Amino acid sequence: MEHFESWKDLLNPEFYIKMGGFWLILFIIFAETGLFVGFFLPGDSLLFISGIYAVKIIDTTFGTTGSDFLDTTILATAVAVAAIIGNEIGYWFGYKSGPLLYERKDTFLFKKKYLFKAHDFFEDHGTVAVILARFLPIVRTFAPIVAGIVKMDKKKFFYYNIIGAFAWSFTMIFAGHYLDKLFMDQFGIDLKKKLEIIVLVIVLVTTLPIIIKFFFTKDKERPTKID
Template structure:
């Protein structure tokens, strides 16, 4: 289904004209720190950011040097991702079991929280890192970490490590490929591929999870 919001956010020219990479930093914060951000395309947006930074006529802040700009924006967006997860952790720690007991709403669905909880139990502290690369899960994983009262120092360590790995890998990938002619001409195909790769684990879990539950019944 065509999503006009995601389609707009995937347009490098639109991003440049509407707040540039500061907008990207806010969106990354929202996706990892606010419940309303679970639908945002963080992976694809980070890749697009790398493409934007690589463009010779698009980004001249803070300097004219592309490498310096790359490092600057990676640091800034990484900080936004780190703060976002801390906000999610704080929210989960404060609300606790209420999230599991309340009825589903258009914003908060228990299946998302249970999905993140199960993922967290299997992977332990590493879930905070792995969740960065999984849509929806990355929004709820820090909340679940707060709900189960994960040690704050341990959470902080995995939070920082995961944010650095996630943001750096995707932005650098976009930056390296950003000036490639084929990439420019097939950007939509690449974005679709990123979406499929990052959502596949979640979709497979949902499909086979349901199948397993049906077999048991």
């Protein structure tokens, strides 16, 4: 069992995998949207590295099926379901009380500017934003809330929510699992020993669009409240 040693552990995906395994992974993915405080958690890198450890995770939790593909599929499916539930809760919260968030003061875990940026992203990309947001840190935390605020059709949101969750989960987890096998078989490189570099690359790739959006585009006029 992994033990908490410093705040740096909270940004280390491998820490969560070793500390809590399958169930903690699901909780973190759910928390990113279901609890609205997970934007600082390592979502994309967590899934990628979970893919590397997929067989071990499933074996430890339920016992392996004897097939790498099936074990990885079980993990990816469970993650997708957790992501769907989290988004649905985010949508419900936005639908019921979202407008009040525009009057809420900033806290350590809540930044109003993130809500505005998610709103802009949703306006720019329409309903497809529900799918695209899955691949963008911070945006995926607030996109379902914005969808609820703008009263997006519930059935349509659910449909795009499912597509986005499965696309994100299967892409990241299967990429981690099979790239690890590819690098080991073809180049003799164990990605488990390169996790710090992998996390850094994933963070840079996934946050670059956010950085550009936040700092290099002009803000639109902001409503103080959305009815």
